[in-house]
Amino acid sequence: MKKKDLDGKKFEELMNELDSIVKELENGDADLEDSIKKYSEAMEIVKVCSDKLNNAEEQVNKILKSDGTLEDFNVSDEPQEEEE
Numbered sequence: 048m049k050k051k052d053l054d055g056k057k058f059e060e061l062m063n064e065l066d067s068i069v070k071e072l073e074n075g076d077a078d079l080e081d082s083i084k085k086y087s088e089a090m091e092i093v094k095v096c097s098d099k100l101n102n103a104e105e106q107v108n109k110i111l112k113s114d115g116t117l118e119d120f121n122v123s124d125e126p127q128e129e130e131e
Contacts, residue, residue, distance in 0.1 A: 053095040061099075065092045 053061060068089045072082060109117040 053092060056095075058096060058099050061092050061096050065089055065096070068092070 068085050108120045110120045112118055
C-alpha cells in the first residue's frame with residue numbers, strides 16, 4: 048500500500064491493519080516472500096502512525112491565547128505574565 052493511501056486513513060484503521068498483519072506473521076503460514084512483503088507493509092504503517100502521533104502531540108502542546116493565536120504550552124513552577 049502506498050504512503051499516500053495510508054495518510055488518508057484514520058489512526059485507528061491503521062492500527063487495526065497493523066494488528067491484522069502481525070497476527071498473519073505470527074501465524075507462520077506465509078512463505079518467506081509474502082512475509083517480507085507483509086513486514087514491509089507493516090513498517091510503512093508504523094511510519095505513518097508515528098507521524099500522526101507526532102502531529103497530534105504538537106497540536107496538543109499548543110494553547111490558544113486570548114487574541115486567537117496559538118503558542119507552545121510550557122509548564123513551569125512560576126506563573127507567566129501575559130505581555131501586552
